[in-house]
Amino acid sequence: MTLFVLDGTDAIPWRELAGPLVTAEDSLARLDERLARSPVHEGFVARTHFYDAAAALWLEGELVDVEDLVLHDTHMDIRTPSHELTRAHAVLRARRLIVANRPDWALSPNGLRQLRGRGAGTQDASSPEIHATAAEGAGDEEADESANDDLNDGLGAEFAAIDALLDRTRKVLDGLAAAPVSPPQQVPMGEKNPLVYDPDWDEEERLSDWRAVLNRTTGQPPVLSAALLWDAWETKEPLQHLPWLGQLLVGAMLRQARKTSAHLVCLNTGLRAIPRERRRARDRTARLIGFLEGVTEAAVAGLKEHDRLMLAREQMGRRLRGRRGHSKLPQLVELVLSRPLVSSAMIEKDLKVTTRGALNLVAELGLREITGRGRYRAWGILG
Template sequence: MVYDSSGLSINDLFRPVVAAEDALARLDERISRKSDLNASLRRSGGGLMRENEGWIARSHFMDACNALWLAGELVHVEDLVLHDARMDIRTPTHELTRAHNILRVRRQIAASPPAWALSARGIASLRGRWINETIPQEIVAEPVSASEYENELKTDAENAFEDELARFDALLDRTSQTLLTPSNVSHSRGEGRLETKSVSEDVTSDGDPLVYDPVWNEDERIGRWLVVHDMTRDLPPLLAAALLWDAWEDIEPLQHQHWLGSLLVSAMLRERGKTRSHLAAFNSGLRNIPRDHRRAKDRGTRLTAFLRAVETASIANLKEIERLGLARIQMERKLKDRRSTSSLPGMIDLALSRPMISAGLVARELKVSQRGALNLIGELGLREMTGRGRYRAWGII
């Protein structure tokens, strides 16, 4: 089944498209202007105003939690921040692990070139797949052995260490070959030998049929979605993003990574130059849209809901940047008459870069004691977020 948008009435989408375009453009321009100001301040040796960088770091955490909320799962931002810093206060849940995976994927897309995420290599990497590339035989260089003179210069410890590395590389190569050719290995009790039974006929192109539906065919569905992506190249960026988002919801290319669709749509906006300074995070806007509109039978209603979500999220993010800027100004007033070796400036940057912080996180990042971290938090007057006696967390309200 091919995603068909030929019967769509564009006239009903003009106003939502213009409103979403305007809000998103103002947000990206605000972040870009702040980034240019930071660059000029760095050149002049002045202070930095990094509330835009703080918002970008926060947006990754918030969008990851909102993506799982749309999927019907709840992950607390506090747990995600601590899990990302490897300071979990309890055993990570499956939902928390998925949220951290979304967080890492967002950071990977934001740190990569704009066109990487929608390329064949990018999509395969984001899905956790390998791209088999055939290397011409004439390009592969033969291993060059070290000369006798170089071997004489090396000590016995260095030679033993290199031999150990060579054995480790060989073990990794055998492990990679085993993973690429799955098999069932069982021991025979009677003769004590290994019996290998191939299960390639039971493993589909998507994976183990116990986990993946054999008739789903993710590769074919992604191909259909990429056809829609090619058909929308001549449309305005936000209208193309709405169609791509709706096509992803309709086609459902991936069985266990449905959240990847919104990230690919954000990558498309970045590739088209609509968001040059940040990776769009519109899951917070979709969270505020009623499910009856997001899942409506009418395609026009679904597209309008997405455009409204982009507008709502952009306006809310502009307010968040303003709030972080005011918070920075207020906290920087307490830097007066401080010595140059004070940890308070770093504490301000840390508080702006994460939705929540804990005493342990401050101590680890700023290389201070737990008591010193609590003193820094008290000096800034941060608001406590948890209200608990143990595992307390603070943030900017």
């Protein structure tokens, strides 16, 4: 028995997918329902953005420390950011952008354009047009100054031409004349550098094929549609330098279908628990089953994280009893729940306190230091 035919020749076996599909649907619905009524909903969403961004780079074979990502996000790096760290931060910003907009925004033409970094923006001071205008203005000023000099000395231009001719003659006689060097060719605006992009890689055509799969899966169970979309992205590879965007778009589709209205599913975190041999299997059914199990793993991990945050909130709430109304401890509790870790500098910036005040608040709340360092320390919630 088949449920959906993707390309007219390769059907999806319902018998093999039914079990993993039902489990994934049930787990995802349970997590979203619990988050919709949870007092730690906002903190959960903010924390999972960091974990999923780090997992996205892990799936590509790059290791990004969540601690470095948190500090980089607050512009408080303790070391020079690596290329992998900046890419993870791009994933983090993309997740926040998807959540901050309407559920149907990410899959719209405008949303895709902005997520790909091709949104229309205003020109800044570094744009070539402004540089050209400035150069032309400088050239005009120099021309005016030269004209004034020529008025003062009518033979200045002639003497300059004679000096240039004598200089070229001397170089020729000395055998030092060189062939004119042509300026380096620059890539025209709107064209991609062939040293960075494959000229034969038609991103627009591949993305159009992927969107065709999106249209054909309309009406199917949301998680099954997500599996088909994810597999199509993995096989077609529409974008050369943004492979991680596929998981976010699949999560956005689930959000658009109201399957996950309270959060953006952390597909990278779930797929991280699935062996690469299963995620990259030659058999498509095996890949789809691996994806469905990854969704289940993401939901189960989310439920555990939610329970852990609820327990931590209850424990920290006990320390707030009897505090004055202007105490900073409640704000620190919200900050700790929304970040995988916090540093004294982050507490100073968000709570507007001194360094000594930040350390006193940490001691009063009973947070545990998680780095083991004497300097650049950080605190967080340990399971």
